[in-house]
Amino acid sequence: MIIIIGAGLSGLLTAYRLQKEGIPFKILEARNRIGGRINTVYGANNTPVEMGATWFNKEHKHLKALLVELGIEYFEQYMDGEVFFQRFANSAAETIQIPKQAPSYRISGGTFNLIKTLYQQLAKEDVLLNQSVKEIKLLNYKVQVITNEVFEGNKVVLAIPPKLWAKKILFEPSLPNHLMSIAKQTHTWMEDSIKIAVTYKQAFWQNKNRSGTLFSNAGPITELYDHCNHQRSKYALCGFIDSSFKQIDDVERRYRVIEQLKSVFGEKASEFLDYKECVWSKEENTFEATDVFHYPHQNNGNPIFSQSFFDDQLLISSTESAPEFPGYMDGAVYAANVIAKKIIAAHKV
Structure with a gap:
């Protein structure tokens, strides 16, 4: 045994x-x-969002081989359109060009x-x-x-x-x-990360030629990406917030996240269906x-x-x-x- x-x-x-x-x-x-540390939860409209492990790349041959062995599909992370960067807390987010990078991937179905x-x-x-x-x-x-x-x-x-x-x-x-x-x-890995995901009725960012990607030095969000499902029939944004925000309560965290999204993506960002988060430092295991x-x-x-x-x-x-x-x-x-x-x-x- x-x-x-x-x-x-x-x-x-x-x-x-x-x-x-x-x-x-x-x-x-x-x-x-x-x-x-793999934890897919389901938001509104049964939208799968990742509170833990999410992305992999072409160099991750052992994982890719396992997915093929088990007959599980995967798909490329959506990155089409403008990328936002926020330098300082009081500065507006600006669009930037990021160098062409090898794609990252997500597992179909979460x-x-x-x-x-x-x-x-x-x-x-x-x-x-x-x-x-x-x-x-x-x-x-x-x-x-x-x-x-x-x-x-x-x-x-x-x-x-x-x-x-x-x-x-x-x-x-x-x-x-x-x-x-x-x-x-x-x-x-993940021990002091905070993952957040916000679910929407539509991918409003895509309609304006935005990738849904945000990098910020200001916080609370530090990285954010489009998180629609493989079929692009369920819509969400997902990413990380600064670990120092574990010190405030969940209501205040959510408020700060949504305010930041509004400042970057406009008022449409406030029309979310639900908000999920995982503060991994609170996970005793x-x-x-x-x-x-x-x-x-x-x-x-x-x-x-x-x-x-x-x-x-x-x-x-x-x-x-x-x-x-x-x-x-x-x-x-x-x-x-x-x-x-x-x-x-x-x-x-």
Whole structure:
């Protein structure tokens, strides 16, 4: 039995690969939902908007290969028309020319379509929610994973951000000091991000030859993009706001966002159907406070995470562990593929 901690992209894909080889597993997920930092929510008119992972590019070959394998379509991010840039808080947004860039892509039906497709291939009794892991005991020939229950297996896969398992799980015997030190100093992707999405009846920006793209030094919005669905039949704008705005309440945040949209796109921006947001620092199963500042992607892809420990009883996954594109969905896919191959190879010996 393989015990996988975390039902995000890496954990679910690892399980999917093991199932195809007939290797038994259990996924233990602390949240009351699957997906981890992939979280598509549905606004007015059932419009899918992303509160977590959204974009990828042509270099993300592992993710693209998985989408092809699972028969999931993807589409190019809409960027046609004018782009706005706001230099200062009191300055009007101006149109700018941005250099021609390689396109980014989004998953048709929302990023959660990938999570749902993997999950649907698994037996539901093998994916257990509301299972917050408190302790992992690495014993001779077996592992014990303790939540409010005790689960036993012969290997455990840590498919959650390193900082979380280093700070929240008690290991017996203790993990190597160097590993724990690096893990505690590893930046968790999305941990201090705030995503917002605003749904509309029409893509009013497109009608005026605007791309829906905004870059701002003023805030609260720092980046904003067109977020219509693949068929362009549902309409939204989606992006990030400055993490300092987590200090104010949600009503004030929404007011500031809409005021900024009005100043850039005009009064039509106030005619929204709904507003969604996710302050990731409030997600206890993503955010863990640190004593010192971590720069973006700090220690992501550190070689120590590619090692296995306690005679291969403990394996490390998650996007932060991947040596290729760590911190991205592609990294999560890469990590899952590598870990699954290790387990499958050991199983065949």
